[in-house]
Amino acid sequence: MLAIFGFFKIIVLMRLIILILLAPISFIQGQYIFTPDFDVKCTTVKSQDRTGTCWSFATTSFLESELIRLGKGELDLSEMYIVRNIYIQKAVNYVLRQGKANFSQGSLAHDQLQAMENYGLIPDIYYFGNKLNDKHDHNEMEKALKGFLDGVIANNSPSPKWLPAFKAILDVYLGEVPDSFEYNRKSYTPESFAEELGLNQQAFIGITSFNHHPYNTSFILEIPDNFSNGSYYNVTLDDLLQITYDALESGFTISWDGDVSEKTFNARKGLAVLPAEADGGEAMESPVQEAKVDAAFRQTAFNNYSTTDDHLMHIVGTARDQHGNRYFKVKNSWGEISDYKGFLYMSEAYFKAKTISIYLNKDAVAPNYLVNR
DSSP states (O other): OHHHHHHHHHHHHHHHHHHHHHHHHHHHHTSOOOEEEEEOOOOOOOBOOBSSOHHHHHHHHHHHHHHHHTTOOOOOBOHHHHHHHHHHHHHHHHHHTTTOSOOSSOOOHHHHHHHHHHHOOOBGGGOOSOTTSSOOBOHHHHHHHHHHHHHHHHTTSOOTTHHHHHHHHHHHHHOOOOSOEEETTEEEOHHHHHHHHTOOGGGEEEEEOOTTSOTTSEEEOOOTTOTTOOEEEEOOHHHHHHHHHHHHHTTOOEEEEEOOOSTTEETTTTEEOOBSSSSOTGGGTSOOOBOOOOHHHHHHHHHTTSSOOOEEEEEEEEEEOTTOOEEEEEEOSBOSOTTTTTEEEEEHHHHHHHEEEEEEEGGGSOGGGOTTO
């Protein structure tokens, strides 16, 4: 009897061990498990803090990845140097248009690239863009700048003094730009530093997909932050998706502009998905069936403002969940939040529905996608 009792104790113990071992597996099966397909080298995650300068953080990160790809090393470029120069460009545009133009913190990837071309680049260590060396916060500064400009316009006769005065406000909040600096024991100006790095605005292209303009043509994208009237090449939705995949698989990255207002965009959970069911609560916990997105779906959302130009981020890779569904790995600029330390995974459905545009190196785009360029 004792032997039989001991045998049953062993059986019960073995079952308990099996249950303990299987419990984590059952738990994991209910979560997102991402397996990388392609990971392109990028720099560390930063935070834009309390500013609307995601466009500069995303596109600066994109340029840093370009430099890594070109064998120029891993650099930390100043986002706020570019931001400062775009504030100045926006101010001139705002005054010349007598206040009938957009003046805000937002801009787009092509603004970053033309600012690089016109004003150069500078390492972040030489222009952090915050005199207190604290978290970035442009709310008061933006109000001060716009109030000043509105006062200049209201005077009905702007004098030559307004622009130097505007730059002085930027100096107070962001700091003065150094005339020169040393990098790797060599002296540079921002212009000569950019020239040394070899990045060229003409090497990049903006691509979008909307059917209110003909495909395979370029048009000025009608979004508020496009103050400089940048043009984008229009392709089909399938082509937009494939261009993005092809670029990443070839070692290129993408500056992404799109909508992040959906409840199922959650940076803290590291997810951007578009479930077929309207509520989508379960989609934040484990993969669910996602919406079917076509050109008509996408265009309707753009026309009725449910897809707007909210945020720019940096796409740096692709991955699959445990069911084989594909996602883009995206570097955000809200600090190292979530289990993914500031990165998130964006589903195909979300990308197709909520992408406003992408910016990438022309060499990453096969000629057959750009038939009329």
